[in-house]
Each structure stands twice: as structure tokens, then as C-alpha cells.
Amino acid sequence: MIPHATNLRIAVHSLADAWRRNLLALAGLAVGIGAVVAMLALTLIVRRESLEQFDRTGTDVIVIRKTSGATPAGRRAPAIDLDLVRRLPEAVPALRRVAPLMERRSAIGFTGRTVQAPLLGVTEAFVDLNGLTAAEGRLLTDLDRTESFVVVGRDQARSLRGGGEGPLVGRQVSVDGRLLTIIGVLAPAQAIKLHQGDLNQAVLMHAESFARIVEGAEIGVVYAQHAAAAETAQVVDDAVAFLQAAAEGLAVQGVSAAALLEEMHRQLKLFALLLGATGSIALVLGGTGIMNSLMLAVAQRRVEIGLRRALGALRGDIQAQFLFEAILLCGAGGALGVPLGVAATKAIAAYAQWDYALPGAIPVLGLGLAAAVGVLAGFFPAYQAARLEPAAAIKSVA
Amino acid sequence: MTPVIEIEALERTFHVGPVAIAALRGVSLRIFPGETVAIDGPSGSGKSTLLNLLGLLDRPDAGTYRLDGRDLGVLDDDERTVLRNQKIGFVFQSSPMLPRLTAEENAAVPLVYRGQRPYAARRAARAVLARLGLEAFAKHRPGQLSGGQLQRVAIARALVGSPRLILADEPTASLDPRTGAETMRHVRDHCRDTGAVLVLISHNPADLAAGDRRHVLEAGRLHAAGATVPA
């Protein structure tokens, strides 16, 4: 056998000679690889998101949001108030933790500076539901309902410190002219999937204190966890019905994590089907194109093959040479297709509002798939080339 | 002394559809070290077919072939290829070349397949090209060479590995008489120096005269030159 480096060089030269013909096959293959890469990446993204959801809170979480309800003439707009939230578990027995959330973007003063931050009014249930832990000081509990205490998210703590190092716990911030005492700093936190917003940026205080000091405070969202055995859709319906019946004119909307995941999976199925179909068609077309191109190359290079055989090339050398060509060609298709697939994944993830992340294995897999197509597409032409009778092949020139 | 080549009753028949063409009908020949054998014969008489069999590019339908005393009938394709690469140099009727490679790279191919480093192989090829008067064309590609120059590159390629056996199919057909004679002198010098056997197919009287022996192929049968053809 001659060194593979030599076969590789021969392959590169031969490919360059027929680049026009090869380009088309390459494009088909690139689209195919791209589609498959996107399909795999999206599948993994959705799987990761669902696993995360299961890991941290389970899928037994629901969210109820206030939608702009009709305001009865001359009266104050109906609201979800804390009292209503307190009564929710009685009305819907399947509910375990009920975590109301008030939110207001506020100017927070600290040592003469002012930063903008989302100020959240929460209860202990919210802390539990999100699995929050304290990096410094302590967390909020329901015993703090009458106190003017705040807990600061990790990133917000950093910006309050303004690059300084000193302890924050025990110091005071001002919100709307009132002084509040920092009792803790959160460890890096990731909220449940249903929560929109970054807890690391937030300043948290107890919902009751929030209601006291923030003018027009109102509960916009209620998170709740339900018993594992309960029928999620029923729980959502019951909770919505209770709230809407309890406050005249109130309109709320409920979603469950399970439903959200279901929707994600439904969307994924659609994308996967689309990409899978495109991908397999393009792969087959690309692969066939490459096979075709190589068969043509074998036919055109009969003399060269015969000559090489006469001068000492083993059948294996000839076979390796054409297989190298196929793999190189497909590798190039893969190298074009992987970025294509990554771009498609990004676009689709953005469209579906999924967190984009690309596992490093996916590009490798894409290239591997390309190489596999190369071996498949190249095998027959390479075999044919290797079986040529040298005497007859050389004569085909004359 | 063991003959380099010993063939016995070689037969080769080609089948084209229902037609069977008996290209060789029992050819026997022994060639001893250092000998030059010239073969002449009309077109289609089987000269190239015989050369292909001698060069292990084709297999006979019947008969035996011993190269340096070794029966080649039992060898598989890879063994035949290795033997071909190590022991046989070819000059074909046309001068096929690898179009992307330069003259010296083309001439170096047998050495590369022998496992030599490309650089060393090219240097060896350059030396042979220089002896054939092609120094100036070593870096030219086949497309940039004349027919005669190509034929000399082909001869350099046949000589470069110092083979035991050189098979030349009308090597001077595309050369002018003077260059032809000079080129043949190089080939014969090479054979004399290395003890290689030269089997030469030619219609050129000058080439034929230079052979130690002359044979004529006629309709697939080999005769010593001058012998009467049996009716």
C-alpha cells in the first residue's frame, strides 16, 4: 500500500479537476447535513428544557396570569389580591404551594446612587418553588411580612456594590423614599420555566410589605404547584374559575408547565418532521449526486487507473483513492452543512422562544454523518475502479 | 542458467459477444538474463496481448508463465501487482501519463508505489530523465510535451526502478530516427548494465536489428524470424 497522504493528495487533485460537477452534489449534501444537524440540535434543546423542568420543579407547576379584565363602570379594576390567593388552596384542594408575585420596575437608591431593578413582591412559597438559596445572609420567610426587608439577586448585588467588596447584609436601600434593610443575597438562581425574568437581577421583598409601600401594587401572576396525582388541566381550569368567580370582572389565564412542554414537543415534532423530510431527501440526492460524480470520474479516468495499476497500485490503493475522494467531498459538504444547520437551529429556537444551546457533539455528529454518506456513496464507484482490468483500462485511450 | 522468462503454450482468447478471438494460440518462449528479444508481426497478430501477459496485466487462458523460475499462475492479484512493480518496466504503445503530475513525478510513480519517499523518488526520476536528454522538461506537465518527449518520459518511467524485465510496445514509433536510435541505445545500455531482459515490439528495422533474437508473431503464433510459416 502507498501512504494515505499520497492517496489524499491524488484525491484532492482529482476533485479540484472536476469541481464544477462536484459542487452541485456538494450543495445537496450540505443542505441535507444542515437539516439533520438542526433536527438533532432542536431535539436536544427541547429534551434539555424538559429535563430541566422536571429536575427542578417537576411538571406539576401552573401559572395564572391576569389578563386585562373588563372594568365594571365607575369601579376600580378588579385584581387578584393576597386574600384571594390565600383562599385558593381551599377552593382547589389539589394545589400545594401557591406563590403570588407582584412586580414593579423601581429606582433603588443605595449610598447616593440609584439603580433600576425589578422589585418583586413574593412569599415564602415563591422562594421554595424556585428553590432559591442564600449566598449571604438569609432568605425571605413569611415571618418577614411586616418587616421592611429585602433580599438581593446575585447580579443586582454586584451592581449595588459597584465593584466594592463590603458586606451588603445589614445595609439599607431606599425604594420610593422608604428605607429597606438588606437581609440576604441570593446564590445564582434560575427561575422555573414559567417565570419570565431574571431573578439574579431582581430585588425581592415580602408581598405584604410590597403591597404596603408600593402604590397600586397588584398581583400579576400566581405560581402554584399541585399534587402529582391531580389532573393538571383540571387544576388550571378550577383555579381560573375560582379566581374569576371570586372577583367580578377579573380575567385570568392559566397555563401549566406540562401544557407548555407538550406544546414544545408538538412544535418540535413539526420541525423535526419538516427537517427530517428535507434532510433525508437532500442527503439521498446529495449522496446519489456524489456517487454519480464518482462513477463518471471512474469512467473518465480508466486510463489513469489502468496505468496506476500497471505501475504498482494495488486494488486497495485504487479503492482507497476513490473512497478518499468520496469522503473528502462529503466532508466538505458536512463542513458547509454544519454551519447551515447551526444557523437554522438558532433561527428556529428564536422563533419558538427556546433557549438556544448547541451541544458540542452535534457538529461532530454532522461531520460523522457526512463521512458516512461519503463511504456509502463512494463504496460502489471505488469498488468498480479497483476491479478494472489494467490491460483493458490502459487501452481505452487509444 | 535459469531463464528470466519461460512461457509454455500460452493461449489467450477474447470473447466479444458470440465471437471468440484467439489472440494467442500456444506461444512458448524462453529469454535469458541480458537478452534483448525483438518481436515483429502484422497488426492484430497478438503482440500487445503477449506483452500484457508477460507484464502480468492480463492472465492467460492456458499455459504457464515462470518469471525468474517462479510459477506465476498461483499468485493472487496483489502478489502479481507487487511483482509487476518490482520487476517489470513498461513502455506502452501509447504513452499514457498522469495528467496532473510533472514529467519527473510521472517517471517517479513506480518508485512511489514501491514505498519510496516522493522526494527521493523524484530525484531518481530526474536522473533518468537527464540521461534521456529531458532535463529541461522535468517540471513540465504531459500536456506541455511533444509525443516524442512523452515517449521518452515513458521510457524513463520504465527504467527508473531498474526492473528485471522491460516490455516495450513500439517505443520509437513517435520519435524521429535519430532520437529513436539514441533512446533505444539508452534502453539497451541500461539492460546491459543491469542484466535486464528487454522484450521489444517494433516494426522499425533498426530496432529489430539491435535485438539478440528476432521473433515474428503471426495470427497468434510465434516463430523465429526467417523460419518458414507452416501452412
Ligand SMILES: Nc1ncnc2c1ncn2[C@@H]1O[C@H](COP(=O)(O)OP(=O)(O)OP(=O)(O)O)[C@@H](O)[C@H]1O
Ligand atoms: N480486450 C480485448 N477484447 C477483445 N479483443 C481483443 C482485446 N485485446 C485484443 N483483442 C484482439 O486480439 C487480437 C490481437 O490484438 P493485439 O492488440 O495483441 O494486436 P497487436 O499485434 O498488438 O496489433 P497492433 O500492431 O495493431 O498493435 C486482435 O484481433 C484484437 O482485436
Ligand SMILES: [Mg+2]
Ligand atoms: Mg499492439
